[in-house]
Amino acid sequence: MTEAAQPDTRLTRRADGRLFAGVARGLADHLGLDLLIVRLAFVLLTVAGGMGVAAYAAFWVLVPQREEPAGRRDWLQLAAYGALIAGLSSVTWSRGVAQVALWPLLVCGIGCAILWQQADRDQRQRWVRTTTMPLRRMWLRSLVGMALVLAGIGGFVFQQLDAGQASGHEVRQILVATVVILAGVAMIATPWVLRLWQDLDAERRERIRSQERAELAAHVHDSVLHTLTLIQRNAADPREVQRLARSQERELRSWLYAPRADPDQTLAAAVQKLAGEVEDDHGVPIEVVCVGDCRLDDRLAAMLQAAREAMVNAAKYAGAESVSVFAEVEGEEVAIFVRDRGKGFDLDAIPPDRMGVRGSIIGRMERNGGKATVRTAPGDGTEVRFEMKRS
């Protein structure tokens, strides 16, 4: 009810979207209630002693009509409410056993009215088309359905004629008549209901699709567009541009292709993540290849930390264009190789107080029951090999 937000708070009858005189719609806008509730209230008041008619008439006379172009009246809906009133009235007038049959119909009717109410004009037109077209096409089925409905109603009328002496036999007859009516209605309505169902299904699928589109757009916006902006602003710094492009590429790739693995859970995903972090921090591309995979535990996490240290060293000190990382799980063996083609160094020449390689790489691996081997020579690059048995 967007109209409810309008500054004009005076109660008016609506010309746009009215069914009869616009009273219910005006009231709904004014009270901020759903139109359907107001209309049903009028219907119920009308059925319960005619109060509704009186109230409606009073509003009609006393409340001014809003100045607005009159919309097209939805005659079908008006008819639906008319039928509702007629049906409910007949219930209150022909008390007793007749109610047994009418209540299900009533519930159906209200349900249909609600559906109808919620649909937009296109949908309504489509529903009407799908109801009348099969009627014309599948005339045999429709004919049978009609006949059943007529037979059922005939049974009722017959029943009404000598009401008063209701016995068990008659109750059974009425039940039969009810079943016949319902069967007829079902037969006529089946294609319509089917169509309705398909409609809902199609709508759901369309909704999922548009959600996916929105997700994609949001992702592209948050990541790719953002990075492109940063690249333009850093155009003078080729190293930064390369770092941004690599980082974005990695992120987009993992979003597009990577199986959704949790880096806190599995080795391969953890290695990829680590390498990505080091690459971002130090601006040197790190190529990662993983073969096999396994679950992470504390010892493997320590191994990863040691490998990270080696990657950082390679990125920081080797001066290589790129670093290669290979992680393999084969049977019980886990191996990680970190290799660069940089300057290399003389392992024996490292002073004993320098903890980088000895402490956080070799020592850490040994404490956790693994092994790290450093192979390097000045000018010949560096390769650190990590090995550990799975626990």
Place this chain on the structure above:
Amino acid sequence: MRRVVLVDDHQMFRTGVKAELGESIEVVGEAGDVDEAVAVISGTEPDVVLLDVHLPGGGGIEVLRRLQGATSARFLALSVSDAAEDVIGVVRGGARGYVTKTISGPELTAAIGRVADGDAVFSPRLAGFVLDAFAATDVPAVDPELDQLTQREREVLRLIARGYAYKEIAKELFISVKTVETHVSSVLRKLQLSNRHELSRWAAARRLV
């Protein structure tokens, strides 16, 4: 002089590659989709085709399928995609190697030369995929000749995956570069001909992991 055809649907990428390729390479034709590629390759009969994996009209694999047996050109697949199913698919379709588009000009020139000589070109990533696909399983091999890698082939692949060049591998294993090439070609043959369950199912399963 190697005669090369470039097949890629991005004009900008083709221009970039052309500018980067060395003196020893002559680009004799370009194509932007499958139909064009088939026509250009049949018309020019190049030594090597640089084939993009993702192409309008069915992808690189469709080009390979249509030209099967009809050309003597050798194919080197080139892609931005790291998806295993793309890589394995195009190699099984007949490509003699696979490199990613981030490869540098000189490296690409060298790879073209190697493919033209009838050898295979494996990027570290492709080597990783192959090791994965031929990982030891409990399932007995139907054809051990094709369905299993030898110990030596495994070693070579591992070194490729670790970032070693062929020359470095030869030094590491005390063999000649020619022998390394022989091993890699043998792996390629197994990759293309093996009916190993993993190879046909692998790509699909990979997505579900």
